Amino acid sequence: MPTTTIDDVAMALSGTLLTLGVVVLGIVELVDGAPYGASPVTNEAGEIVATPGVDPAIRTALVLAGLVVLLLWGGYRVVVGPEPSGATTDATAAPGTQ
Incomplete structure (x- = not known):
């Protein structure tokens, strides 16, 4: 099945x-x-001595956003359905039939 612009954008964005x-x-x-x-890493007194370089909430949000895009794209593909099997496009048409 050939991909559409929506498919390409969804795959690129989620990836x-x-x-x-x-x-x-x-x-x-x-x-x-x-x-x-x-x-964060704390010492025995409970003081924070080291923290992660990137907030884990940011990483989690990015991954979840990518998964949401994939979920929405999958829902779109279910609603749209596959192309009819007999359909041809300009790129797949036999030479001389255009």
Whole structure:
């Protein structure tokens, strides 16, 4: 099934959001150094001695936004349905039949 503009935009947007939230900000966390956890590190007195480089809420929001885009796109594809099997486009038409 050929993709439409909506399909291309949804795939690009969701892929970008998921990649940014997981891979890019994960690399930023690694470059920033320890701690790698999502919560601040405290000492025995309860004072915060180290915090993550990127707020975990930002990473979570980016990943969830990417998943929401995929969910909405999937709902759109269910409503629209597949193209009829006998349909042809200019790109798939036999030569000389255009």
